[in-house]
Amino acid sequence: MAEQTTADNETYYVPEQSKLAICMAIAVAIMVVGVGDGINSLNPKFADVANPNGWMIFYTGLGCFILTLFSWFRVTIIEEKQGLNSPQLKHSYVLGMQWFIFSEVMFFACFFGVLFYARNLSVPWLAGEGDGALTNEYLWSGFEYSWPLVSTPQETVGIANQVIANNGEFTSAREVVDPWHIPLINTILLVISSVTVHFAHSALKANKRKAFNNWLAISLLLGFTFVGFQIYEYYEAYTHLGLTLESGIYGSTFFILTGFHGFHVCMGGIMLAVQWLRSISRGDFTPEEHFGFEASSWYWHFVDVVWLGLFLFVYII
Amino acid sequence: MGDHHHGPKKGIMRWILTTNHKDIGTLYLWFSFAMFLTGGAFAMIIRAELFQPGLQLIEPEFFNQMTTMHGLIMVFGAIMPAFVGLANWLIPMMIGAPDMALPRMNNLSFWLLPFAFAVLLSSLFMEGGAPNFGWTFYAPLSTTYAPPSVTFFIFGVHVMGASSIMGSINIIATVMNMRAPGMTYMKMPMFVWTWLITAFLLVAVMPVLAGAVTMMLMDIHFGTSFFSAAGGGDPVLFQHIFWFFGHPEVYIIILPAFGVVSQIIPAFSRKPLFGYDSMVYATASIAFLSFIVWAHHMYTVGMPLAGELFFMYATMLIAAPTGVKVFNWIATMYRGAITFETPMLFSIAFVFLFTIGGLSGVMLAMAPVDFQYHDSYFVVAHFHYTMVAGAIFSMSAAVYFWLPKWTGRMYNETMGKAHFWISFIGFNITFFPQHFVGLAGMPRRIPDYALQFADFNMISSCGAFLYGASQLFFLYNVIHCIVAGKKTEKAKVWDGAEGLEWTVPSPAPYHTFTTPPTVK
Amino acid sequence: EEAQRWQTNLAPGVTEVGQKVYDLHMDIFILCIVIAVVVFSVMFYALIAHRKSTGRTASQFHENTKVEIVWTIIPCIILIAMAFPATKTLIEVYDTSDSELDIMITGYQWKWKYEYLNDSGETVSFFSSLTTPQREINNEDAKGEHYLLEVDEPMVIPVGKKVRFLVTAADVIHAWWVPALAVKRDAIPGFVNEAWTKPLEVGVYRGQCAELCGRDHGFMPIVVKVVEQDEYDSWLAGKQQESAKLKELMAQTFTLDEMVARGESVYNSQCMACHGDQGQGGVGKAIAGSAIAMGDISQHLDVVINGVPGTAMQAFGNQLNDLDAAAVTTYQRNAWGNNMGDTVQAIDVYNAKKGQ
């Protein structure tokens, strides 16, 4: 890495004081208290001890959170415009974003690891492969390996006959999503959107504002179409395929991976949308200075790469 | 810029709104101390109940809550924030930076913590009680069989994890981006190096912990079966994920401690740190290995033989780089001119006791014998030797070492030494006998035990009370130093200390290095 | 064999593998002591000889590649030396083949179930739970010799035979640990783990559950009686007779008093921990005066047999035989002022189970 010059360090901007952090922390605290009670009140086991206003509290917290987030970015943008941000400070933002994305990579790695474990270890063991002969013989006799699960171990032996007590009902999906319909379309949409975001970036660097706005708009459109299809796919899964959260480990891994991915697409989409609004309404960004957009585009590419992993490991294989 | 040079604001708002790395460091340090006392109070309850066989003070249910909260609070509330506090105070001063790279986010990282732990602690008063499934929260005890407060526990962990990730990103950005001219990577103080690597570990594994608790949430409330065989999942899967986080976590706890000791031993040996380069490489190797040893906590879960062997070998390997560090510290002392001020005493005790803990770790690493040690008090002894004599002792050393720099006042050396000796003796009386009861077959996490274990348990409890009392004495020492310690104006408080932080006045001005120093 | 007072070390136990594990433990332990002595001698030598107060000035050396390489390689060699015996012993621990007797061990909150798998005749299966009286635990009575390490029905196995354990659990994770037999295996709900032992000496060996499994984790001991083959045979025959007799009993009808008497002992061993000795409740709901115990019999039976999903109330249908289930239900309906006066018979339980 290049050595910093003295001049850079001297102008490193340290804001004097800030209300943002404490507001954000309080908002998060309200959200946590609310969501805890909210979720507990949905669960028949815990409902009688949960505060029935949980969700109201949560939404209050969420509102505060969004407001604070908004002012936080507003403040940084203003600072940037005032010229307070030295190249060194900008590099801090770059590093911050890069390592944040790395943490997200690890978050998804966790769920891919779970998928791998289920497919290659736990389900085969339950089916009597490898070290699982006795497990299968004594606890889940008749259960056979298949992915997606044709029937859950519980269904195979019957819920009343399983040795484990009180753990829920797991019914395998009748059918699974066909990778070559919606998922394929979604793959194409997302890959194209990654490319169009890149075009937008190039346009911005070449100072072609209009092209930038348009390419970005196209990317957004593609992104939200993706989300729309994803919602439709979930609807189909629940209503026609019998593929639900309760569909055993297949349903669990399917929904946690696609669900968190979908959530990240939404986040990335909102980030890009904000940049688009900034550009069209206020003419933000210059060919040299456009970190807000650049960071969002990295995030978008990251979400795209995760999808390719999903398409391969969740849908195709 | 002129306005960089005025001092702090007055009143409480200074602390709440601050973006100053020293203020935030101070907040972290006090917060972690409060958590240490809280977690320690829970440990006192545990030891009081275990003073004699039979149930005398608390119900088994509450005992489990105490064990769980003790482990969680100590690991996540006491040690981790304590070292983040040190990092905040010291890293900018050590590398010649004006502040942390992202000051506002720094403030956020801190302020999330008090709320997260308030939520966690409040679960003690909830219907059904606090989390009672151990700090390792194995499914399905923590899912199907958990009390309602588990939902709050899960979100508490999320918030705490977010705080850690932001804190770590900040440290990485600071170290990579804010070094003064001439401060190359291989000139950085060891403490900065160990924190850089620790921060990397944190960014890598905290998201995995977040994933684990999220799946718990799904299993509890939304009908998934990640950890239930009936749906094709596996309770052991939870353990794999937890320990993929959990093992690096123990190095997250100990690496900054290594860094602290690597600063202090040279200072009081009046000799440069021996083998700086190999220290850096050893730290990096430990970090790398820590990702591939996790299942040594799971030797008895019934893994296939090949897995068992792999994890055994990898675990044993960690002894080599750790040994390099121990040898380097000793070589640093060798042919130095050693004096024994309180920070040095704690550092020597660190090397001594941590090595004992490390060696019992190597014993635990032997899979076939671990079948006998596992989940016995031998393990409890092992990890208190690494975590209390390791992390807590090094924290005490750090506080005494840098307190003059932070406050401009010297602590009372006699009282410091008294604190050290009571701690040292109390600690060993508490945890050494636990090796014995563990080998003799006493399981951990039990509120009551068979009669043969009575004698050693009583000794252990007595030691714990002594050690606990010494921590209150520590608190007194620190406060005494802040309000009544002898003033020192010297920049270099310790004649053997090296590093940029010793070039600025004591107490360190509110803003240091707004003009970066040049490092030769 | 229990641990002795003031015992400070592992005990070799009574199996060959246990001896090997013990030897390995001692070897590694001594090696660690040697390492510690060497390392600490150098350290203390430096601390004493190189004090500033002796008037020395510090030398300034700070690296020596040769030394550093040496002290990286030597530990590696020591570690490789440790790995060999460890691998060998581990492979042996994992060799569960050629067993002469298989016993299925199922962990329940908070008791063990033992099923003898490969013996001809009636299947033998029973629960084993703590018998230490609550009064001893509460320090109201003097504690007995085997405080917390005594059970109603120990596992009985023949001496000198290779016994294989198939370990699993019904609710949460437990771990079956008997130090003297050198066995510790986690009981994972939904999976069967294997372990084995071959005790060489007759005796009574005690252990405990070793994985946190909830409130009474500290109160689920294990007792294994290792006996001569003929004693084992007659014990087994006795057990088989018992279960044959039980089958007969299940076909009979009993009076209210008989059922209450039988039910009381079932209650005390199975239900009391959660529901209290007076049915007053605790972890579980109160039974004295409860709507279920004083309501419709079929609903009461449903709770006993199927448990209440999602709560700590387990399904006792496959833990209790029909007679005991009937007896305990009868008892609950007729104790502590629940004077329902009705009697549930084994056949009612049988029908209730079948009716599902």
Ligand code: HEA
């Ligand atoms: C700071 C925390 C910390 C540290 C640093 C360590 C360090 C090590 N730990 Fe420890 N450990 C814990 C905290 C820590 N541990 C905790 C909290 C648990 C229990 C969690 C729970 O279940 O609740 C645990 C449990 C634990 C287990 C599981 C036990 C069980 O549950 O059955 C094992 C097994 O392998 C283990 C091994 C090791 C090893 C090999 C090291 C090594 O890193 C040690 C290396 C150091 C040395 C070896 C000493 C110095 C070296 C030399 C002088 C060189 C020469 C030496 C040789 C050649 C041998 N640890």
Ligand code: HEA
């Ligand atoms: C860094 C982490 C850390 C630290 C510092 C400690 C510190 C201590 N621990 Fe900790 N411990 C863990 C991490 C830690 N522990 C973990 C992870 C577990 C496993 C949990 C699990 O199984 O899930 C555990 C489990 C554990 C057990 C086993 C419990 C069980 O298995 O049931 C015991 C038992 O003795 C114990 C004791 C102690 C004691 C006496 C201290 C002392 O060092 C504490 C000293 C501090 C104080 C006492 C505070 C100051 C004093 C006061 C507040 C005033 C009151 C006291 C007096 C005046 C006497 N700990």
Ligand code: CUA
């Ligand atoms: Cu069963 Cu612990």
Ligand SMILES: [Cu+2]
């Ligand atoms: Cu570990």
